Amino acid sequence: MPTNKSTKVPAAASRITMHDIARRANVSLGTVSHVINGKVSVSDEVRARVQKAIDELGYQPNHLSRALRTNRTNLIGMVIPDITNPFFPSVVRGVEDAAFRANYRLLLCNADNDPAKELAYMNDLSSFMPAGIILIPSDNHKLPTLGQYPLVCIDRQPLGWNGDSVTVENFEGGKTAAAHLAQLGHKQIAIVQGPENVSTVGDRVRGFLKELKRRKITISPEYIQASSFDQEGGYLCAMRLLRLVPRPTAIFAANDLIAVGALQAVKASKLRCPQDVSIIGFDGLSVTDFTEPALTSVVQPSYQLGHAAMRLLLSRIEGDTAPPRHIVLETQLKVRDSAQEPPTTRR
Amino acid sequence: MPTNKSTKVPAAASRITMHDIARRANVSLGTVSHVINGKVSVSDEVRARVQKAIDELGYQPNHLSRALRTNRTNLIGMVIPDITNPFFPSVVRGVEDAAFRANYRLLLCNADNDPAKELAYMNDLSSFMPAGIILIPSDNHKLPTLGQYPLVCIDRQPLGWNGDSVTVENFEGGKTAAAHLAQLGHKQIAIVQGPENVSTVGDRVRGFLKELKRRKITISPEYIQASSFDQEGGYLCAMRLLRLVPRPTAIFAANDLIAVGALQAVKASKLRCPQDVSIIGFDGLSVTDFTEPALTSVVQPSYQLGHAAMRLLLSRIEGDTAPPRHIVLETQLKVRDSAQEPPTTRR
């Protein structure tokens, strides 16, 4: 180990600054700035000299000092509930791709499904002077008054939020799922819904029920179970449903993890899916490819969700002051192997 | 729509600064800084006055200007191949949790498995004066000379990299997998390995082969297939293997997605897993819970990988100048249902 009497880390070799460029190119600091930003015209000769110096010294502008001056960074704050939830990575990717193309960078925060942590992050983010923020709320709690940057909410909507948003047609998606089961001939249909304080869930279930009603299919209260948004919850709720008499011939799960749990419950009950019980999920996670049978599911365009949100945010950043926009993306039924005709009507 | 003659967005209400605090508390700017940073002692009376002003005005320090002065932000740059790959989210989460606790924030970049994009991001990151960088390399390409901040490499190792790193015992993990299959009685064992330019893969396969050799189990070259790191690759390679005579009784897959593909190939070939063909994967992704049968796999501690890397980085940030450290985490065999005795030796 090298002897080092000083307790301090030696100062890192400092970066190349515009001063260095100016000195080497024999021009003033302002001129360097002019060629870099291209807002003020500069003679070709000087421009070339400056450019040469930039290349030779490998100069890279300092985002921070620039931000301090212009009052805005090229940072986009993104606050999500939990990157570990398989629905979110592709949303994040959608945001990042759109951001990267426009030369913005992503400051990612996991609020951990904790509104307090979410708030802490939102406040903290403002210290970075972000160009804008994208939020996937942890639940539908009310948002405190925001800072001075544009904000777009994705997926779930905070209570009373009427700023920009990008969501999917949860209500329509629910209807689609109901129509599919009804068309297959199901009459005994059960629902495993998710947590009540998540706005998307309510919409899905309401759409589902509405479509059933339209088709004069009634569903008694004990056929509706509320679960957490995971596999265990789906398993437990489905177990309860499968013991009912008459046993439901189909189960609508409010998301795919619940659907996977329900599938396991069917198997654990020595029943077959889809021959005895059909299952239909929501989300279109890739895990639905791997189950046996592959899950029929209402697919959300998760990547598009992020991408659209970022594009909307960009327009705000560029000064678009139109009234709040609410972009709603379509869902799509992906028919696979977990739903077919109910046993009684089978030929 | 409101009439708005000006094309410019009205200047946002500017944030509260230290000047505002100073004015309200009737002290100088420097004094405010002193109470905030606590490095210089301040009389209780003045401290209270300043603190009161801070609370009343809801002051939050500006990270950017602070960074400009101190030459360091509380940002951690993290460059990963693709957040959409199910192995990475939990690594990211591990990093973020450790970072958050120490009051650092995460700047996340998807290099998209593209070394050029990776390099671009690494350069760009330095413009934010990050306190440090965590990199999961896209492949084993050589790293260019880095900037002045500490860097920790996770998982895959760049060629010639001898700085700090956190990896898992891929070699040992491979041996474990081999030992498990051998103990079950398998003799006809095949391998579907991943891309050659990813350092982790080679280690897994080498460990696997070494253990087989030690046990005097030979494996002919056509039993080893190279696949991409995904399900399709696994499916195709496994299909080829299953047509060989004698047919392998077990397949070692270099990662879980490959294993899932292999499982589908077994089913498509009208064979049963594990009765006819055993499969063992690597990673311990949650998808292995959902397949039928559930996959036996060598589990990597992905969250720990990120967490340990961030803690190592923190120690560097705080000035630890010890020689490069190479942390190697253990893998663990998770025995589930996809591997059992080969058909011939079954009682």
Added chain:
DNA sequence: TTGTAAGCGTTATCAG
């Protein structure tokens, strides 16, 4: 077309 200088919000040095 080029240069000068003020200022963004902090920290840190040095007098008072």
Added chain:
DNA sequence: CTGATAACGCTTACAA
């Protein structure tokens, strides 16, 4: 213990 003041690296009027 408190207060001026320079400096961090950059942008931007404005002057030359």
